Amino acid sequence: MGSSVGAANGIILRDTKLRIQRFHHQCVFTTSSRVLILKRALSSNSSSSLVVTAVSTPVKPSPPSQTKRSKVELIKEQSNFLRYPLNEELLTETPNINEAATQVIKFHGSYQQTNRDDRSTKAYSFMLRTKNPGGDVPNKLYLVMDDLADEFGIGTLRLTTRQTFQLHGVVKKDLKIVMSTIIKSMASTLGACGDLNRNVLAPAAPFIRKDYEFARETADNIAALLTPQSGFYYDLWVDGEQVMSAEPPEVVRARNDNSHGTNFSDSPEPIYGTQFLPRKFKIAVAVPGDNSVDILTNDIGVVVVSDADGEPQGFNIYVGGGMGRTHRIETTFPRLGEPLGYVPKEDILYVVKAIVVTQRENGRRDDRRYSRMKYLLDSWGIEKFRTVVEQYYGKKFKPFKELPEWEFKSYLGWHDQGNGLLFCGIHVDNGRVAGKMKTSLRDIIEKYNLNVRLTPNQNLILCDVRRAWRRPITTTLAQAGLLHPRYVDPLNLTAMACPALPLCPLAQTEAERGAPGLIKKVRAVFDKVGLKYNESLVIRVTGCPNGCARPYMAELGLVGDGPNSYQIWLGGTPNQTSLAKTFMSKVKVPDLEKVLEPLFYNWKHKRQQKESFGDFTNRIGFEKLQELVENWDGVIRSPTRYNLKLFADKETFEAMDELARLEDKNAHQLAMEVIRNYVAAQQNGKRK
Ligand code: SRM
Numbered sequence: 001m002g003s004s005v006g007a008a009n010g011i012i013l014r015d016t017k018l019r020i021q022r023f024h025h026q027c028v029f030t031t032s033s034r035v036l037i038l039k040r041a042l043s044s045n046s047s048s049s050l051v052v053t054a055v056s057t058p059v060k061p062s063p064p065s066q067t068k069r070s071k072v073e074l075i076k077e078q079s080n081f082l083r084y085p086l087n088e089e090l091l092t093e094t095p096n097i098n099e100a101a102t103q104v105i106k107f108h109g110s111y112q113q114t115n116r117d118d119r120s121t122k123a124y125s126f127m128l129r130t131k132n133p134g135g136d137v138p139n140k141l142y143l144v145m146d147d148l149a150d151e152f153g154i155g156t157l158r159l160t161t162r163q164t165f166q167l168h169g170v171v172k173k174d175l176k177i178v179m180s181t182i183i184k185s186m187a188s189t190l191g192a193c194g195d196l197n198r199n200v201l202a203p204a205a206p207f208i209r210k211d212y213e214f215a216r217e218t219a220d221n222i223a224a225l226l227t228p229q230s231g232f233y234y235d236l237w238v239d240g241e242q243v244m245s246a247e248p249p250e251v252v253r254a255r256n257d258n259s260h261g262t263n264f265s266d267s268p269e270p271i272y273g274t275q276f277l278p279r280k281f282k283i284a285v286a287v288p289g290d291n292s293v294d295i296l297t298n299d300i301g302v303v304v305v306s307d308a309d310g311e312p313q314g315f316n317i318y319v320g321g322g323m324g325r326t327h328r329i330e331t332t333f334p335r336l337g338e339p340l341g342y343v344p345k346e347d348i349l350y351v352v353k354a355i356v357v358t359q360r361e362n363g364r365r366d367d368r369r370y371s372r373m374k375y376l377l378d379s380w381g382i383e384k385f386r387t388v389v390e391q392y393y394g395k396k397f398k399p400f401k402e403l404p405e406w407e408f409k410s411y412l413g414w415h416d417q418g419n420g421l422l423f424c425g426i427h428v429d430n431g432r433v434a435g436k437m438k439t440s441l442r443d444i445i446e447k448y449n450l451n452v453r454l455t456p457n458q459n460l461i462l463c464d465v466r467r468a469w470r471r472p473i474t475t476t477l478a479q480a481g482l483l484h485p486r487y488v489d490p491l492n493l494t495a496m497a498c499p500a501l502p503l504c505p506l507a508q509t510e511a512e513r514g515a516p517g518l519i520k521k522v523r524a525v526f527d528k529v530g531l532k533y534n535e536s537l538v539i540r541v542t543g544c545p546n547g548c549a550r551p552y553m554a555e556l557g558l559v560g561d562g563p564n565s566y567q568i569w570l571g572g573t574p575n576q577t578s579l580a581k582t583f584m585s586k587v588k589v590p591d592l593e594k595v596l597e598p599l600f601y602n603w604k605h606k607r608q609q610k611e612s613f614g615d616f617t618n619r620i621g622f623e624k625l626q627e628l629v630e631n632w633d634g635v636i637r638s639p640t641r642y643n644l645k646l647f648a649d650k651e652t653f654e655a656m657d658e659l660a661r662l663e664d665k666n667a668h669q670l671a672m673e674v675i676r677n678y679v680a681a682q683q684n685g686k687r688k
């Protein structure tokens with residue numbers, strides 16, 4: 001066996017394999033010869049043991065940056081497929097685990113955290129994240145998660161931007177019971193974190209429609225294809241019991257296929273090997289026109305392409321999206337996915353595997369800051385990337401198919417599922433399910449035996465609702481403060497914030513806890529400059545530049561850059577297809593209005609018809625906008641100060657009202673526009 005391991009005696013053999021590399025039509029076949037490297041183990045726990053590593057002979061001498069490996073690479077290598085030293089650390093009396101185990105437990109779906117509000121002591125706890133491809137949460141799982149949050153967590157559930165649950169505040173001694181409960185509920189946290197494929201996104205709307213159903217099925221299959229196989233998860237949490245549902249045969253076939261040199265043939269991890277991927281890896285599946293998954297922010301974006309009869313035929317593939325960056329290091333950046341090509345539907349798993357393997361083999365492992373696939377795309381360019389993927393795929397990509405415009409779909413409120421049943425999308429502020437809302441949601445889900453889907457926008461969908469249940473459910477939701485979207489502030493509906501303080505170790509300032517205050521400020525500025533209640537923009541807030549709430553796609557992105565201070569990003573669009581840019585840095589919360597007032601005032605008065613805030617900022621340009629901010633004197637010169645009362649006969653009013661509605665205005669607005677245009681034309685005429 002290529003990858004056999006005996007962590008106890010410190011011996012690890014890494015797979016050998018036949019590497020086939022072809023660049024620019026030149027073929028180089030490299031039969032890997034085993035090279036044994038004797039090295040002292042790094043971890044203090046195993047400092048006396050020797051690690052024996054067998055690696056493939058490189059095709060050509062690697063540049064120095066590639067020979068150096070990050071600490072996490074060494075931890076993975078010495079972990080006996082992600083068991084060691086976590087297995088030992090879980091048995092100690094201490095409330096925490098050591099550094100190596102902290103890295104290893106991520107692959108099991110958990111992060112060690114401390115409460116940063118409590119500076120007097122280090123209060124350790126663990127955050128658990130589930131895996132729910134397409135946000136699918138069967139009825140029983142919802143109830144189990146709800147119970148676990150009360151019994152072992154902080155009494156809240158967090159719905160995430162990748163359609164999963166986060167359970168905060170589990171102490172070490174309870175980890176096993178919580179994990180095993182989740183596993184025995186036929187759910188999983190395996191690979192929710194760590195250097196591997198994360199939760200696969202798909203549109204959460206439970207439409208019974210060929211393209212939506214196919215998108216969900218594809219997300220499930222990709223998730224299964226890239227699930228770790230070496231059993232470490234079940235060994236640690238359910239004593240080796242294999243609690244796995246059967247996989248579709250096409251998934252097993254695609255995983256085992258090694259006809260193009262993708263696999264570690266004798267390894268318990270045929271796709272990942274001992275080293276797994278250089279970094280986290282994210283995939284989303286979408287349906288044309290429905291960008292509810294923020295498709296361009298993923299390492300791989302997969303779009304279902306159907307024929308004229310609505311029958312799915314294949315997929316358009318985007319690659320190289322990602323959000324994370326570091327303040328003041330300009331070589332780190334958010335990036336949008338770009339078109340790679342089209343593939344027939346039966347090839348999707350092979351193509352995804354080929355892309356993953358391209359990143360596995362070529363992504364940087366020396367410096368984790370540059371290990372995401374977007375940096376590989378950036379340094380190679382799409383042509384070279386495509387050529388290398390095609391070698392692992394064994395075929396050429398077809399040209400990308402034309403797609404309709406993307407639109408952001410929130411699915412809030414009531415909708416027909418397409419099979420006689422309804423679904424109800426519920427807005428949950430920043431995905432935090434707590435208090436009365438939590439108990440009411442649970443009651444509804446339990447009483448009506450409903451399945452749930454989590455959206456990539458931290459919201460939740462109640463599925464499979466009978467028409468007769470609509471009214472009582474609406475009433476119960478409203479009593480818990482979960483109102484129909486019509487009654488929620490539109491600024492809230494599209495806003496997102498990451499968890500940040502107090503538990504995220506990387507937070508530089510507040511996000512989830514600060515968001516309500518920040519949105520209130522935006523609302524107050526809207527009121528002050530005379531923007532209407534139903535006019536809105538996409539606001540996303542994060543406590544640091546990692547971008548967990550995807551702020552770089554927002555029309556107003558607030559990215560924490562110090563205590564009580566944010567970078568302001570502008571230029572994202574409502575359909576999440578344009579990357580924002582930094583407009584200003586280090587803006588303290590009390591100073592936000594000084595920037596927002598001139599921006600919103602000018603948007604109101606200088607926008608083109610129906611121009612979104614994002615499009616407006618892109619059209620005007622940052623230089624001009626900076627000037628407007630610098631010269632802003634805080635005085636609102638509102639034309640509405642000079643009030644003009646209008647009275648019309650019934651017929652004229654009704655006709656005006658109808659015309660106005662066609663333009664998404666009210667009769668007063670339209671009348672003012674007509675008068676303004678008339679006066680301007682008269683004045684022009686006089687001047688001539
Ligand atoms: Fe994230 C790290 C929360 C989606 C980019 N993210 C973290 C950690 C685990 C902090 C840590 O490393 O210790 C945060 C835990 C906070 C806490 O206390 O709960 C955290 N990320 C989240 C969630 C919960 C935010 C939310 O509001 O929902 C999301 C969980 C997703 C899930 O269910 O799997 C979450 N994180 C994202 C996204 C958005 C997405 O995936 O669509 C991104 C940007 C997209 C991307 O990956 O490029 C994102 N998180 C990061 C990064 C920066 C990665 C990078 O490439 O530089 C980190 C830090 C890291 O990996 O080093 C990070």
Ligand code: SF4
Pocket residue numbers: 498499500501504505506507508511542543544545546547548549
């Ligand atoms: Fe933490 Fe930063 Fe992610 Fe927010 S964006 S959850 S502060 S890592």
